[in-house]
Amino acid sequence: MTLRLYDEKIGQTLIEKEYPDTFFLNDGDIRECITYLKPPYGSGFYHEICFGSVHIGFGNISLAHKLLLYFETDFDSVEMHFTLHGKSSAISENFQKTVSFESYQHNIIYAHHMRGKMEFDGSDMKLLEINLAPEFFKKFLPENSELFDIFRTAIEDQNSCLMAPDHHRISLEMYQILNDIMNCERKGTFKRIYLEAKVSELLLLQLEQFFKNESSKSSLIKRDEDKIYAIRDYILHNLHQTCSLIDLAHRFGTNEFTLKKGFKEVFGTTVFNFWNDTKMDQAKRLLLEGSLNISEISDRMGYKNPRHFSAAFKRKYNVIPSKIRN
Template sequence: MKITLNFSDLQDMTMEHAFPDNYHYLGEPIVERTTSLECFGGTGSYREIFFEGVHIAYGDLRLKQQTILNFESDFETVEMHFDLSGNTLTNISGSNRMRYEFNSNHHNIIYVPGIKGNLHFNTMSTQVLEINLSIPLFKKFIADTEIFTNFIQEINQQNPAMLGRHNMPITPAMVSLIRSMLDCKKEGMYKRMYLEAKVVELLLLQLEQFAFHDCNSFCSLKPADMEKMHHARDIIFTRANEVHSLRRLALEIGTNEFTLKKGFKEVFGTTVFGMLSDLKMEEAKRLLSEGEKSISEISEYAGYKNCTHFTTAFKKKYGVTPGKYKVEL
């Protein structure tokens, strides 16, 4: 199993990236490696984690110019793709041509057989998480699910395919899971077990989002309004503590409160303040896991003046009080 890479402007510099069969190094419960990247004056890193049936890869690339990366692979995979920042465009050539684009904070699930194509980095900074699953492992989870029948058929026919017609927005719960995976300090079999559980949980969130997605509502928005809703979401994710009113947020993205409320719910399946609350609760959960701040400090960060109200909200969302969650870690 290997993939061959070269940059369009540097055809004489070709790299081969090898993968063990089924992503599993025999005799090792889990294997990690990090590759430093330098190209066109840019820098970055590519961090990989391998265990049976799963390959987790986190790429962080900072370029000085837009770049095209040519690739050719000799194996099939199902990829859980999360574009954390930046914009990328992939073209698959040959008889099964396919084209897919990802903007910041979006995800999808992609099937690719052995393919040839190119990847366009359209922004100077790109952060991507890719979780490659073996075909048997992926089918284990969705083989009997009727709504995903077409995707399974494409896999069986070895045609490149995407699970969702649209890329979907990454949710606060997904962000929390991704952070916990990348920050995991466990080792050996314990790390493998931890990451296996998180990969399945992340896959569950993806599948649920696609299964319950209302395509008619999503598609009814004008492209300009869709872009504004995503702008609002980016503001919530990057400046959560500055979002105090719908009116101010609507003004910043160039629309009115009614359009913001209606459009945001249609695109993301939740309200502005529902997403804001979820984001802060996921961050509160992470801070509790770190154990460096008191519950009262975390309560204040989450926007609760009364610690009791925070405890009630936390228990309602996670089924356990903050204090008990902290003790059980």
């Protein structure tokens, strides 16, 4: 099975990989590789993990300009696609329309022997893709659903298609699992067991969201929904900051009511619960890594007094930070 990615303008092949047949077999091994993007295209990486019937790929890329690439594949795959940031479009003779993804969107794609071109737009691209062997994927597909039956038939007839006609928004639960996958530091068999569980959990959330369909759609207009996701990104990159709801709303051109209502609707929690939970999760990770002491972690999380940090940590995990480290 071969994947080829090339720049037709200058006649240069960027990636050409021969995936072994064991890519789709349950042989118990894990294979990993990292491909780096270099000038003149930009900078960044794409990390691939292969085992059994699963291929995970995720990357973070900064582009110097819009990038147009051509691609060819000679195998079938079901792809769980998540665009965390940036824009991309794919045109292929297998699809009747251009398939475009924007920030915070996901879908499931069945691709049969693809050939076409892709355009990446945006200075920063961040995505995660999980490719599954079609026969392996069908084991997880529920019965007695028109949507899932149509997708199952498309796989059997080898007709490339999308699971949902419209992309869905990545939920908070999905984000948490995506981060777990990208930051997994386990090795060997333990890593495989962990990632298999996370892939199954992520697929469950996707299928549930597709099944609910109408009830999962936000009542917010797209402009306000984009602001809610931008606020979430700001929090993730500024965990140490303290900011009122009014200041946070005004920073992104919205109001306190829309922020409170929209954040709860999109992510199922309040702004400050999300901020605190994310902060404590990061603190726990730093404690387990052991490279910083408790006072340094407290300072990094924005606490002026380590005792206040310890009290907040205990409320979250019912144990003080020093016990976690020990």
